[in-house]
Amino acid sequence: MELEEHYGQLLGVKSPWEIASVDLKMQDQRVDIVIEYTDDQGPCPECGAICPKHDNRKKRTWRHLDTMQFSTYLYCEVPRVRCDTHGAKTVAIPWAGKNSRFTLLFEAFAIRVLTAARSVEEARKLLGLNWHQTEAIKARAVQRGLARRKKTNIRYLGIDEKQFRSGHCYMFMTSFISASTSMTRLIRCDARRIKHSSVKVMSGSKEASLPGYPTKRMSVRNLSNNSIAGGHGSEAMAASPR
Template sequence: MSVQLPWVINDVQIYHKNKLVEVSIGFARGNEFSCPECGLACSVHDSVTHRWRYLDFFDYRCYLTMNVPRVRCEKHGVLTLKETPWGRMGSHYSFMVEHEIMKLSSEMSMSALSKHIGEPDSNLWRVFKYYVFNAVHNDLDLSMLRRVAVDEKPQKRGHIYVTIFSDLDTGNVINVTEGRKKEVFSEFRAWLPKHGGDPEVIELFSMDMSVSYKAGRAEYFKEADEVYDRFHIKKG
């Protein structure tokens, strides 16, 4: 972990009994920070404390506790920075941990991921939805989309599912729709043109062998092929 001015490490505590590392980060006095709204350099008004889980240090859990500046902007008043070099406000996890969550979420269910990293699946879903929401609202260009991966994930206990559509060529998640009935393909078809995608040029769907998914593909993407990977064939 690299820490550079204006940020400084205030303290590091290692708790061997609990296998825990606590790192405290602050900022040097006299520095200015950009207003999160307009970007102008502003003086520090005060600070708030935020804590993120960081990447584990061997088998020790690591946490960053940080004094996050609140700046005084002449135009926008007193505002808290929206993010720091290590994490964003509103998240339980540092950027590096969020990256791992997004990477592993494409390889395992949220319940399995929850057990793997020892975090509540509700927190993991918040991270997942945050980045998917940003992806689909920040000028997502799907004009080159041709091949789509479709998968389901249990959202909560009690067999409540979401359907996840990903670009098979880039691996990026592009859409999350509640449910796993054939109608999710109808919603996906209607959603594509809003982001430059053309339903008529989709060539292939890689998905599991569920009856509803097969029916949805056949009804709403008649010209596209469907394939099943080894995992889905074995599971089916």
């Protein structure tokens, strides 16, 4: 099996994409993989219509998962297609998201490291990333999760706040509590004061896009007096702060 075919199978690259070359740099402990687009037409990323190829964009680089102890990078001159409706558009690539310099597999691994590490700084050093790259990966993961999330009828709403940074900086959190599985799912985070945020969520605002809540469980002191008593919901049930 040729080296290009081997890496093509590992990366899951399929026609009209193909591995053009694999450059193993022993001294730099690095693998550079060049990917080419072989078709003269492609789908418009906006409408999906098959359009003729317009040109190639400047070569871009993506960091991939390491090959053993060798850092691995992908390179490609991503083509643009000429759509009658949307004009010249860059073809979507299967190995990375839009405006990202990391492959989807690397970003998924980075999120697992961030989850397991004691701090963002520790995860950042393990991954060999700077702070801005780490925050961008986190933000894209959140957007992918929000895109997959489906609306659910919520009966139990969990409300809490968590301190972050130094001083009195708190993050207000609301979560969906499943009565059948005892599992929770984060709905909303807000850095503003908890009274303001809880009223905004419970009022069924367009931003929250959630139905009314017949029951509310709280672990924040005085929240019931400030929000529940303010007319947002009924059958309120308050728990003592943790």
